[in-house]
Amino acid sequence: MKIAVMGAGAVGCYYGAKLAQRGHDVVLIGRPNHVQAINKNGLVFESGGIVETVRLAASIDPAAVTGADIVLFCVKSTDTESAGAAIAPHLAEDAIVLSLQNGVDNAERLSALIGRVVLPAVVYVAVGMAGDGHVAHFGRGELVIGPGAQSDRIADSFGPAGIPVEISGNAPGALWAKMILNCAYNALSAVSRLPYGELAKGEGVMTVIENVVAECLAVANGIGVSVPGDIQAAVAGIIKTMPAQYSSTAQDLMRGKPSEIDYLNGYIVRQGGALGVPTPANQVLYTMVKLLEMRAEQQTGT
Template sequence: MKIAVMGAGAVGCYYGGMLARAGHEVVLIGRARHVDAVRRRGLVLDTLSFKEHVAMAASTDARDIAGASLVLFCVKSTDTETGAAQMAPHLADDALVLSLQNGVDNTERLRASLKQEVGAAVVYVATEMAGPGHVQHHGRGELVIGPSARSDELVAMFGQAGVPVQVSDNVAGTLWAKLILNCAYNAMSAITQIPYGALVQGQGVWDVMRDAANECLAVARAEGVTVPGDPWAAVERIAATMPTQFSSTAQDLARGKPSEIDHLNGFVVRKGQALGVPTPVNRVLHTLVKLLEGKLTPTAPAPESGS
């Protein structure tokens, strides 16, 4: 199967690399420095259990998506419409576009822009770009997807590539569960430039994170979304399972790049306003990150990641 990765950062390179290693024809669509490195030596796929150079195609041009049966859509939430417009003229009519993005509304936004089938995937992986064409995997890697005519095929394909995939009837709730994790950690890690394990050792940090998570839950309930499991237990587990991980928001700010904060805490604030649900903690976190974004002065970069 030909598979394209649109937005080949840390998340896209990890999953694209695992699929290419399993024998699929994969093309990465990404930035020139990563594309050049992959063309020269293959993708360096550096995981907890192996390190390999994986040969695959790479391009800076969305036209090379042509002929792909599956597109892993991994661009930043801020670029969803732009990325969709770039690839729309080149997508096969029967292609499946799978959104592997932060936030809860990207699938709806893609469906408004594309005629092809669009599905959501909830991503749980700790990765970074350790250099051009070099993806470093720090842990986890599972996906949660919604049921579809192709879900069994995706479970089998990813499973053969070493990527666990769960099919959920409540993928919307699972997206909100991931959003809660992002809203609890991303801004705090970005503001402090501290990884998760050290972050939660700070005085009062758990209380702020719990308040942010509870606001998210209140907004989800007002929206009619059932968030599965124990969201707070999931928040607590992240610090234990990804102690050295910097949030993607922290990494963006360290590089002087705009973040996805408008689609994380900012989304919760906007949705809360629309539903009449107060979100003061998320408002403060969103506001502080936006102030730091206004500086856009690169510092010593934290590892790049898509989580």
């Protein structure tokens, strides 16, 4: 199949590389320097101690989604509307659009913009950009999506490419479960500039995480979302499965880029306020990251 990746950051490059290795026709749509490096040298794909070069197309033009059977929408939550508007005129009528983004409302926001169903996917992968045209994979790589004919097609295509796909009857709950993990770790990793394994050793850190998770669950309950599984065990498991991973929020701040904190802890704070659910732990983490962003803006003069 032809697969377009809108937003060729770490997540988009990882899944694009895996699918290209399986023989799918993949095009990555991203930043000029990144695209130039890929078109010149291929995508350097580092995983499990093995470094490979994956040959695939790359473009800076959103029109590159033209004719794609599947579009993996991997932009930051802050760019959902602008990127969605950019690809909307070029989408094939029967294209499957899959949102591989943090947060719980991106698929809904994108769907309203482009006028078609967008499937939300929960992403569990530890990846980072090691430079232009170079993606490094540290662990995991599975997706969780809701049921449907399109979901079956995705699972059938992605599985042979080494991308496990779980089809869940509670997709909203699965999205919330992932967001709770993000709320628990992302801001703390960003503020400390530590990976998850080191972060968890800090005095009082696990107590803060427990408070954040409890607030998130209270907000989810207030909205009427049932979060599946043992979320406390999942939170603890991140330390074991991704000990060397820095959060995406930390990676953004270390590069001087805006983060997605408004759609993570900030979202919990806003929803908690609307519901009358106290969210002090999330509020503190949200405020700390916003202060770091403000400092970065002052230092760069933007």
